[in-house]
Amino acid sequence: KNQVEQSPQSLIILEGKNCTLQCNYTVSPFSNLRWYKQDTGRGPVSLTIMTFSENTKSNGRYTATLDADTKQSSLHITASQLSDSASYICVVRVGKTSYDKVIFGPGTSLSVIP
């Protein structure tokens, strides 16, 4: 069964600190992996998209890694800010489909406190 798991379920960090969120998937065939940020009461917003051949991709203070062999990804947030408080969702596209069929993880809820 195609599944995406994330850990931890929730995380609280102090402003200015770094953190790393984890994603494991069993989606097959694999096409790409995305990280989305979802603020409370808002829709998800794309942070990164990584294909099979990409190991690392950065977007400002966000750095995503992908290990397609172990089917793991991480999202590292550097120098956290209060505005980083949100849910971070790992999303995997199923390969060999005629459209953008994706599987969402349950999300990691991040709280950044002053």
Added chain:
Amino acid sequence: GAGVSQSPRYKVAKRGQDVALRCDPISGHVSLFWYQQALGQGPEFLTYFQNEAQLDKSGLPSDRFFAERPEGSVSTLKIQRTQQEDSAVYLCASSLSGTVINQPQHFGDGTRLSIL
């Protein structure tokens, strides 16, 4: 605005009533998706449109759920005879082309549906 717009933002209905949720995708976007998101969970796929054609409705939980996109732009998700388990946030997303591999889906802010 240039983003995906959903209305209403909040909907409260009594059990058994019918509801209709609207999605205005980004202009020119071919692909349109509906998702259901329970509290504290990731979105779950409901249905997919390519222009006006509904190509996948495998995620619709029952025949009480119906979606349409008659002119290939605005879409409506209708739920008949609502039940309490239908309470959730309903998200709409669009993308320029569902066949291009690395295009993200752009989401609206959702409709929060509460069934009393």
